[in-house]
Amino acid sequence: MKSLFRPNEIADASILDDHRPLLRSLERRGLFRGGLSLGALAMLTGCDVKRPASIEAALLGISRFNDDVQALLFDPNKLAPTYPASMILRPPKFNAYYDVVDVKPVNGATWRLELSGRIADKQPWTLQDLQAMPQTSIVIKHICVEGWSYIGGWTGVRLRTFLERVGADLRAKYVAFKTTDNYPSSIDMASALHPQTLLALQYGGETLADPFGYPVRLRTAVKLGYKNPKWVTAIEVTNTYPGGYWESRGFPWFAGL
């Protein structure tokens, strides 16, 4: 039986010869390729692909979503692995967004820790004040987003103990830090209250050396290395997103381990 779709008049076969180059260029793979780029465009629905800013905003949105998921998954009672003191690397590894020759040592005698935001007692703290608080030692791994790590031994005041002492609002969202090297940083309250989050004063049983944040730095076992500001000079408890040095350059904010 004749196909229903067969045209009544069949075209002259010479038409195939006339359009041979065009027919040759028709490839099934070409369709695949076209489909792929269409798919890629579909992924960016709602964005003007000619404007990188909008793509950046979309990616940042995904990063914020990842932050929220990480915050949901974070278990405030789960401890990070600890190690024997014999494994402490002495001295620790230096890193910053600048080289070590640009480190500006801080005078511990005149240093003050300023407090602001949702804190009842905003009296500035001296180094002696912090040294007089109960000290905790932990031997934990410092894990850098760049891929390297080392085991370090830190001693200092649990940030939870400190926040409780100054009457901070422990239901606030963020704890933010300012430093002498213009490296603002901030963490979520749950991580701030984690037992392995310290205001560290010592490394390996010795006073912190200048390049590692003397007199006081943050050291937490539940965050990547870049969430551990050195030479801390101010702490703020806030519900307004404070961001941070690398975070404002596109790094994830939560950065949990």
Place this chain on the structure above:
Amino acid sequence: MVCRVMNVVASMRTLLAAGVLVATAGVADAQSRTPGGMPPPTGMSLAESAAMRFPQPVRVGDLLGREVLRPVESQDVLGRVRSVVRGKNGDILIVVDYGGFFGFGSRPIAVPVNAMVLLGQDMEIVAFTPEQLGKFATFSPSGTTPVADNAIIKVGLAKPSH
């Protein structure tokens, strides 16, 4: 008149271009001095440049076997620390098994500690290029005294080169 205006514009462009060039040269200079590697600026001794790198106490025994890297982004492994000795004039020298391929064909050279930095578990030679190191004499212990494993020496720091 129009021509003159255009000339002025052209010369301003040249000036601008020159300014940009100077600025870039400045950046390049800053980078060559500081990223993990140095080398020390001209006229500065190794000891002076090492002093700028916050020398930290380290146990000699903890240095042995450490990888020695080149202060470039690829962090090529130059060798491993074999031993630490005091030279004839009392300077601390790090004896590095230098070069070779997978540990074969390397030879010991003595590198001044002030030409090296600590990078966490690794060390870097920041004051000499591989070409210069290749011309170092093969280390011979005569005239030097070994430094005990439990001795503490001071070594400067650097930011990772990657």
